[in-house]
Amino acid sequence: MTDNMIVTRSVTKRYGTVLAVDAVSMTVREGDRYGFLGPNGSGKTTLVRMLLGLVFPTGGELEVLGHPVPKEVRQALPFIGALVEGPAAIPHLSGRTNLSMIDAAGPSGRRDRKDRIEEALTRVGLGGIDRRPVRSYSLGMRQRLGLAAALLRRPRLLILDEPTNGLDPRGIKEIRDLLLELNQSGTTIFMSSHLLSEVDELCDRVGIVDRGRLVLEDDLATLRAPTGRVVVDTPDPAAAVAMLDGQVEMREGTRLVVRAPDPAALNERLVRGGVQVREIGPERRTLEQVVFDVTGHGSDRVDDIQPVVYDISDGVTR
Amino acid sequence: MIAVELRKLVLRPRMWVSVALLCGLPFVVAIFLATTHITPPPGQGAAFLSAVERNGSLYPAAALALVLPIFLPIAVASFAGDTVAGEAAHGTLRYLLIRPVARSKLLLAKLICIAVFVVVSIAFIVVTAYLTGVGLFGIGQAAAVGQPGGVTSLSGTALTPFDLAMRLLAAIGYIVLSMIGVGVIALFFSTVTVSGIGAALGTLAILITSEILATLDAANPVKPYLPTNYWLSWIDFFRAPVFWHNIERGIFSQVCYVIVFFGAAWANMASKDITS
Numbered sequence: 001m002t003d004n005m006i007v008t009r010s011v012t013k014r015y016g017t018v019l020a021v022d023a024v025s026m027t028v029r030e031g032d033r034y035g036f037l038g039p040n041g042s043g044k045t046t047l048v049r050m051l052l053g054l055v056f057p058t059g060g061e062l063e064v065l066g067h068p069v070p071k072e073v074r075q076a077l078p079f080i081g082a083l084v085e086g087p088a089a090i091p092h093l094s095g096r097t098n099l100s101m102i103d104a105a106g107p108s109g110r111r112d113r114k115d116r117i118e119e120a121l122t123r124v125g126l127g128g129i130d131r132r133p134v135r136s137y138s139l140g141m142r143q144r145l146g147l148a149a150a151l152l153r154r155p156r157l158l159i160l161d162e163p164t165n166g167l168d169p170r171g172i173k174e175i176r177d178l179l180l181e182l183n184q185s186g187t188t189i190f191m192s193s194h195l196l197s198e199v200d201e202l203c204d205r206v207g208i209v210d211r212g213r214l215v216l217e218d219d220l221a222t223l224r225a226p227t228g229r230v231v232v233d234t235p236d237p238a239a240a241v242a243m244l245d246g247q248v249e250m251r252e253g254t255r256l257v258v259r260a261p262d263p264a265a266l267n268e269r270l271v272r273g274g275v276q277v278r279e280i281g282p283e284r285r286t287l288e289q290v291v292f293d294v295t296g297h298g299s300d301r302v303d304d305i306q307p308v309v310y311d312i313s314d315g316v317t318r
Numbered sequence: 319m320i321a322v323e324l325r326k327l328v329l330r331p332r333m334w335v336s337v338a339l340l341c342g343l344p345f346v347v348a349i350f351l352a353t354t355h356i357t358p359p360p361g362q363g364a365a366f367l368s369a370v371e372r373n374g375s376l377y378p379a380a381a382l383a384l385v386l387p388i389f390l391p392i393a394v395a396s397f398a399g400d401t402v403a404g405e406a407a408h409g410t411l412r413y414l415l416i417r418p419v420a421r422s423k424l425l426l427a428k429l430i431c432i433a434v435f436v437v438v439s440i441a442f443i444v445v446t447a448y449l450t451g452v453g454l455f456g457i458g459q460a461a462a463v464g465q466p467g468g469v470t471s472l473s474g475t476a477l478t479p480f481d482l483a484m485r486l487l488a489a490i491g492y493i494v495l496s497m498i499g500v501g502v503i504a505l506f507f508s509t510v511t512v513s514g515i516g517a518a519l520g521t522l523a524i525l526i527t528s529e530i531l532a533t534l535d536a537a538n539p540v541k542p543y544l545p546t547n548y549w550l551s552w553i554d555f556f557r558a559p560v561f562w563h564n565i566e567r568g569i570f571s572q573v574c575y576v577i578v579f580f581g582a583a584w585a586n587m588a589s590k591d592i593t594s
Contacts, residue, residue: 052416054592077418084416088409093329104322105416150411 003030003066005157005188006051011060013046017099020046022212023060028190028205030156035203035220036192036293043212043301044192048084048159053077065157073242078107081155083163088144090136095126095145098134102149121180122149125171139166147175151182158182160191164198176202196287206287210295210309223290226282230263232256232270233279240275255282319419323427324434336393337439342444343389344381348447352454366556370455375479377451378444378486378557382493385443386549391525392518394497397435398504399517401428402587406512406594410583415537421587429580432501437495442492475558485560489552492565494548499572503545504585512594542567545575 013021049055195291227230250257319330366380372385505516550569554561
């Protein structure tokens with residue numbers, strides 16, 4: 001039976017008349033790679049701050065590593081590494097000095113401090129930094145330093161907000177590989193990101209918030225399961241349509257979306273009927289489609305235009 | 319935790335610049351006095367300045383009297399105002415708290431840093447002023463005053479060097495306490511805002527208002543409660559016998575301010591949402 005690393009029960013945060021977080025009940029299990037998604041202003045950051053004891057909830061309960069938060073949050077925090085709303089460092093001190101200060105401030109022992117700092121720096125690719133102050137670092141370097149700070153105590157739970165912000169494609173892959181490796185050795189990853197392709201590659205479970213509410217929480221495999229349709233790219237679409245008749249749901253040039261359970265069987269049918277097939281495969285919803293289906297605009301758009309949002313609580317796939 | 323904060327303090331260039339500036343003013347004044355030999359008549363100008371020409375070892379007291387009304391409170395308020403607000407502005411406050419560091423422990427560590435800043439600043443002022451005073455004005459002619467030691471108290475009696483040193487030490491302790499009182503007010507404002515300057519200015523506003531009210535007869539009922547009211551009472555340590563009345567009230571006043579404002583800072587930090 002796996003432990004629950006994070007459990008929230010109807011947690012709510014109200015700022016005056018604004019309901020930033022609205023009765024969110026979510027669960028992150030040990031070993032999960034949980035992607036926490038949602039538009040800007042949907043309450044993600046507020047919820048993360050509540051998990052870390054920085055912001056106090058106005059209702060509901062939070063439990064992290066089995067400890068109620070904020071009451072016993074300081075018992076859970078030594079096992080958590082976090083990157084919240086960007087890294088922060090003392091600008092006129094060097095990277096190593098910053099890490100040394102952060103490490104010394106908490107309950108970690110000083111015996112292997114130097115080794116832990118070097119290990120963390122090496123893991124994030126900053127093993128060769130010199131004594132230059134952090135204010136001379138690039139955005140990518142500051143981001144890596146922030147990640148190093150989160151990894152200092154080999155945490156059981158990593159809470160990461162945009163972990164690859166400011167990194168180039170190679171850097172993004174390096175961090176992705178690092179996080180996967182950490183997860184293999186037992187670290188639970190709770191990650192928030194707007195880079196849906198990254199979440200797709202890295203996470204196995206997602207929770208989506210919109211306007212303070214948790215509108216969807218499911219395994220990624222389930223969300224991206226084949227929809228029962230097949231996408232076919234054929235040089236002779238007219239013939240294909242004629243042959244398949246009522247099964248073709250959509251046609252876009254040479255690309256057809258066919259209501260059929262098995263791509264292989266459809267492929268055989270088309271070929272036998274003399275229709276060439278260039279590309280064929282099961283249709284899957286992209287994570288982007290899932291997110292767009294269930295969330296509205298972010299708080300950075302201020303006008304009256306609202307997208308159509310589906311309430312999927314009835315379990316019907318659209 | 320406290321060790322980390324003290325290390326941060328020592329590694330901060332701004333702190334040492336402040337200390338250098340605080341030592342600089344009395345040094346500049348001493349240069350002017352030494353080159354022109356024009357000292358203010360007794361009673362005018364900062365305390366002890368007129369006596370300094372006879373005996374440079376009195377200069378620490380004069381230096382403290384020079385920096386106390388404006389410079390030192392500004393330096394302390396600026397430093398203290400930045401303690402929590404500066405961390406919030408840089409974004410490092412949240413990372414400190416999730417280490418974890420208890421909010422109350424953080425406040426206590428910051429208060430200790432403020433106290434260390436005050437003590438170190440004043441120590442530097444006293445030492446540089448002593449060296450400047452003795453270097454520029456000499457230790458004074460024992461024969462001229464007719465008594466061994468050569469320094470007179472404000473009441474006219476002679477003071478031995480040991481006596482002078484003890485009174486100076488007591489005065490320094492009193493000034494340290496007064497400045498910690500300023501620091502705690504700034505520490506409270508530091509927990510309310512993310513702007514270190516804002517916290518310092520809030521503190522200075524209180525101090526300036528207090529100074530102005532102190533000059534008004536209409537404010538007589540509240541004068542004993544004003545934070546700056548007993549700031550200059552350390553001069554009473556140099557009377558023979560020491561005039562304890564105002565000193566006692568001053569100590570009590572500052573202790574009350576420390577308790578009230580630290581309590582307010584504590585209450586604020588314990589209950590607020592950290593959004594920085």
